[in-house]
Amino acid sequence: MVKVSATSFTEATAQDWEVAVANGRRHYVANAGVAALNLLKSQKDEPGLSWQVNNYEHSLSAATKALRNGEDEEYVVAVLLHDLAQDLDPMRHDRVAGTLLKPFLNSANHWMVANHQVFQLSFRVNSKFDTKKVETFRGHPYFEHTMRFCDLYDQSCFDPRAERLPIETFEPMVRRIFGRVQEQRMGSYP
Ligand SMILES: [Fe+2]
Numbered sequence: 001m002v003k004v005s006a007t008s009f010t011e012a013t014a015q016d017w018e019v020a021v022a023n024g025r026r027h028y029v030a031n032a033g034v035a036a037l038n039l040l041k042s043q044k045d046e047p048g049l050s051w052q053v054n055n056y057e058h059s060l061s062a063a064t065k066a067l068r069n070g071e072d073e074e075y076v077v078a079v080l081l082h083d084l085a086q087d088l089d090p091m092r093h094d095r096v097a098g099t100l101l102k103p104f105l106n107s108a109n110h111w112m113v114a115n116h117q118v119f120q121l122s123f124r125v126n127s128k129f130d131t132k133k134v135e136t137f138r139g140h141p142y143f144e145h146t147m148r149f150c151d152l153y154d155q156s157c158f159d160p161r162a163e164r165l166p167i168e169t170f171e172p173m174v175r176r177i178f179g180r181v182q183e184q185r186m187g188s189y190p
Pocket residue numbers: 082083093094116117
């Protein structure tokens with residue numbers, strides 16, 4: 001990759017900016033989604049805390065189930081990445097994931113990812129958690145969409161015997177979902 005000789009923005013020439021912007025545009029489009037995948041992959045060898053699967057395995061198990069159930073590609077990607085921020089901020093990992101994924105998902109899938117923590121509380125039988133907290137969201141247009149996700153692809157995906165397709169199965173999907181948006185956005189990169 002051609003590099004500019006300027007060592008600060010103020011000394012960069014118009015030609016330097018042409019080179020830098022073209023390089024950036026190519027890189028961001030070619031690598032769309034890779035950073036999100038890397039964040040998920042960073043959890044690969046973590047211990048499973050109290051559960052029999054770790055968060056990485058939970059995510060693959062959930063995405064595999066969504067794929068097998070015939071969910072569309074964007075939805076499968078949302079399922080795969082819904083917990084990618086678990087270690088960054090466990091108590092707000094849904095919000096953080098929602099912020100990261102917002103540009104790449106439709107509004108229903110974005111809202112689902114960004115709010116799933118309260119919804120999955122509903123399934124915590126025999127716990128001291130407030131299982132009724134979700135009621136504050138009742139009536140929201142994406143209530144059922146998010147509840148369905150938490151039932152089918154979150155609370156029920158901690159079984160170590162469940163099928164887990166390898167991450168390589170999902171990588172092209174993530175790249176496509178991120179890539180379609182990144183390409184558009186890069187069009188306005190100055
Ligand atoms: Fe979660």
